[in-house]
Amino acid sequence: MKRYILKRLLMIIPMLFGISFILFVVMHLAPGDPTSIKYGMNPEVSQSARANFDKMYWLNKPVLTQYVLWMKRFLTLDFGRSFIDGEPVLKKIMSRLPATLLLQIVSLLVIFALAIPIGVYGAFKKDSLFDRVSTAFVFIGYALPGFWLALILVFIFGFKLGWFPVSGMTPWYTEYLSVFGKIKDLLWHLVLPVTATAFGSLAALSRYTRSSMLEVKKENYVLAARAKGLTEKYITSRYILRNALLPIITIAGLTLPALISGSFIFETIFAWPGMGRLGYEAIMSYDYPMVMGTGVIAVGLTLFGILISDILYAAVDPRIRMDK
């Protein structure tokens, strides 16, 4: 097991190199340049200031040289400084990462807490009213564009009904709230973004759970267990559920990248101060060091998530254990 984990960890390194290279090149191939975006149409900004900016950030050098320079610094964990405000990229990401992780982890918990019971129940009461309703709901959830759902949620529950805050994470008056008040306020602000983030994945995951359950139910060993005269409850929990949930672990590992890429959109709509919005704004303003920084961190998180799910999978499923 240890060797397997080590091997997987080592595999991440060339992958990060490859992805960062592609990211860097694609970004530089896109027409447009950061200096024009920053100063392009400002009559008060002089040509010398533009040239100075180019020089400061090596923008006058060939792309490959820039990549090598970037890589050199990256190896010492120096992501450089943002073009936009001159702040260190790593510091900006670190200050924004907790908000994203909070949103993602709460969403993941919500997804699991709801998706698995819905899927399991649906499988057992196949073709019941609950199953039909939940199936319809799942298809709708899967088909709705996330950004649209987010705006509708804001409009109905934030604006029309006024139940939840329209946007943001911590309001400016938090300093005047008690500790309990702060926590309550944060939870209040979490409801709509979590709902929007979780909806799509919730639909997918409950669907997978349902079909996986139905498949396992047909297995011979379930039939054998029944023939042995075991109680239906025992069969469900020991024979069906355990085996049916195995593939769900893999899917859960793939949910993480989906959530991270979704955060680029949801964080912008909900004015959530997370990394996704940081990345989105960086892309829009051609802030190369920032795009690279958020890109590498997002890729790192994704690879890490997949690794965790693979390890978990190996841990729970004896058939694919890597040790001799």
Add this chain to the structure above:
Amino acid sequence: MLKRDNAVNIFKRPLFALVVFFCVTSLFFCGDYVFAEGYVSRDAYVSTGAADARILIPIFADDSASSSICSLIYTGLVKVDKNLEIEGDLAERWEVSPDGLAITFFLRRDVRWHDGTPFTARDVKFTYETMLDPASGCPYVSSYSDINKIETPNEYTIKFHYKKPYAPALLKFGMGIIPSHMYSEAKNIRDEAVGKDPVGTGPYIFSEWKRAEYIALIANQDFYEHPPGIKRYIYKIVPDESVQFLELVSESSDAMNLTPYQYFYRSDTQRFKSKINKYSYLAHSYSYIGYNMKDPLFRDKRVRQALSYAINREKIIDAVLLGLGEECTGPFLKDTPFYDETAPGYDYDPAKAKALFKEAGWVDADRDGVLEKNGKKFSIRISTNQGARIREDVAVIVQDQWAKVGVKVRVQTVAWAAFLDAFVNKKNFQAVILGWTIPIDPDLFSVWHSDSIGENGLNFISYSNKKVDKLIVAGRREFDQEKRREIYRKIHNHLAEDAPYTFLFFPYALPAVNKRFKGIEPAPAGISYNFIDWYVPESEVKYKF
């Protein structure tokens, strides 16, 4: 939510009621001036914007969010009043030497930095020397590059020597002054400023900056003019325009800039009208169609004039701005002395356009609805940037209007970054639809002088007129307001005659502010010029501290 009924009453003084009484009575007896001795600022003003600030040091602030926050924290030597006239701020008065080569400012003696250090001429000298130092990377260096030498004869006097007279200089001295005692040791101020609370001389003191969430300021009770009416200024960052609107109407924010659509349709509800006031005034910007003068098609002045005559601006304003704008004929702000109302304006006249085309040799000989000359069809590609709805709409309307006089138009929209890089900077376009903001000083050098045609220059249409060049240079050297006025009015007429642009419109700025804020007086400068005079009557205070 901190509503009036369950507000946390942190700020409570026995004298408070008395002060309030005094304020209210002074309101009744002395007109609209409520800021009597001992006034205590109250309530909070929450404005929303799409983008976070970038840096809270005015000499590096190159985006509108940073600039507007900086203007509350810092003050400059001069400022503009409600009518865009220049007046003293940190400087009580100033003298321009008869040859225009030296400007001396006499500073206020009663100003302290937010940390208590007295403000002196040393700070001013430090600020301008930093900007002039190429290593600092200040984007505005060209506005000051004619400065030769800076002298401080005493603590409260500062004298700038110029290589040659530079009339826009005075307005450029509105730049916020930064404290020398904070940064004079710094190797790189930009890096130093990160993680340090900004310290200024302005009406608001920096309090908190939660990146991507909000910037919070608190009233400077010792501000040298008078304490601001509103205690807390919050700039809340909400990237999505429609969410901003929902925040405003649900009263979690107090102000935003509306789009014409929101102004016209969305705000026509009882919920909106009962709580929010809308304002409109001419924004300091204009939209135009620019013709690439290097393109043989546009070399003939008559062709450009004809294209201008063929455009019905009134219809464009009605359609894309829902009427919330005014027609434009030149590059200066309307209702200022530099804008010549009598300059030729190309009122919609398709017959005249056709006649001019004919004079220039363009006729529709084969009667297919498109003009030809020497066997070539008259076809134009108009480019503009993607995502700018108003510009895209203008392009479509222009396409229709020009088709009526026999000009075929292809509209091309390109993402902003690529648009600048591949089309504008490389001068690889026929006609563009774009806009300019209008600086308060009328100097046009960077957009209209032929020296600005070079690579990345803002005169990307390559307009070159010796007479205009001469006038632009003369305008930069002339301090006499009356003479300057004549110079710029002449330029306006030359540009109108040459028609290198079809000037389209000045849009209105459409701010909306919660009704509890009083003292707002729209003027040519907008509404925020007198922000420190805004106040909330005691009975309507929403946030109590």
